[in-house]
Structure formats: C-alpha cells, structure tokens
Amino acid sequence: MSQPKAMNLRFPDPGQRAAIEAAARQEGVSLQEYILSAAYTRATAVEARFLDAFRASVSRSGEAFAEAAGTAGPDAERRAAELAARHGLEEQRERGHAA
Template sequence: MSETRAMSLRFPDPEQRAAIAAAAHEEGVSMQEYILTAAYDRATAVEKRFLEAFRESQAAYGAAFAEELRDLDPSPEQRAAELAARAEMELQEREHVGQGRAA
C-alpha cells in the first residue's frame, strides 16, 4: 500500500515563496494545491494552444491534403495502364532471359 506524501515546497528565493504563499492564501488553498493548480492550468493552456494551432492548420491546408490523398489512389484507367506496362516489361524480361540462354 502506498503512502501519500506531501510535496516538497522548498524555494531558494524567499521572496518567491512569500509571493506564492500570499497568492495561495488569497485563493484560500494550500501552497501545494495552488502550485499544482497553476501547473495544471499552464499545461492545459499549452495543450489548448496546440489544438488551436492544429485546427488552424487543418482549416488552412485540409483541402491540399485531401487533394494529395486523391492522387495516391490511381484512377481505374491509370491502374490498368500501369498493369499493362508491368506485364509488357515482364514479357520483355522473359524474352531477354530466353535469348541469353540460347546464345
């Protein structure tokens, strides 16, 4: 079973500690809760900004990416031409190999 431990609240700068203690007191919470809440708020603010930037990027470039994806899947005509070219190439290779053995 794990024990719950208090967070170490050692500050090398006494003025910083006093400022945080005053802010926590003003909020009516412990210093530990104040610091954890501030850290959480900062982390979620970074996450929110990342998601906003991602949505902006999608809006700006989404159509371009969709167009690129269409190019990845060839049309039936293009696919048929590729298969025909491959078959012709394989036939030429077989003929070439056959000629080499005969020589």
C-alpha cells in the same frame, strides 16, 4: 499501501515563496493545492494553444489539397481527348500486329 508523500516545495528565492504563499492564502487554499492548480491551468492552456494551432494547420492543409486537386486534375474534355488518343494508339498497335 504506504501513505503518499507530501510535495517537496523548495524555492531558491525566498521572495518568490512569500509571493506564492500570499497568493495561496488569498485564494484560501494550501500552498500545494495552489501550485498544482496553477500547473494544471498552465498545462491546459498550453494544450488548448496546441490544439488551436493544430486545427488551423489541418484547415490550411485541407484548403491547399483541395486547391491543388482542383488545378492539377484534367477537365472532362481533356480527359476524353486523352482516352480517345489512347484508344487510337491501341487500334494502331493491334493493326500493326495483325499485318
């Protein structure tokens, strides 16, 4: 198996490279390790923000569906009246066919 290649670190701005190198030295790590660590930290922060927003969205959706289900469904009396009316119509229909 071949050896892994080193990261190609090119910085168009020499000042940017110097600042990152200084930060890596201050942390006591290599330039590659510092950049990878920063990238990982940023990626996990983005992931955490996404998951927080997703959980909030799920919560809002759940509340909206619960609210809609509570207001859209007929109450017990109305449902009983609908069933009685349907039963009455079916009886009339059966009498009509019998005649």
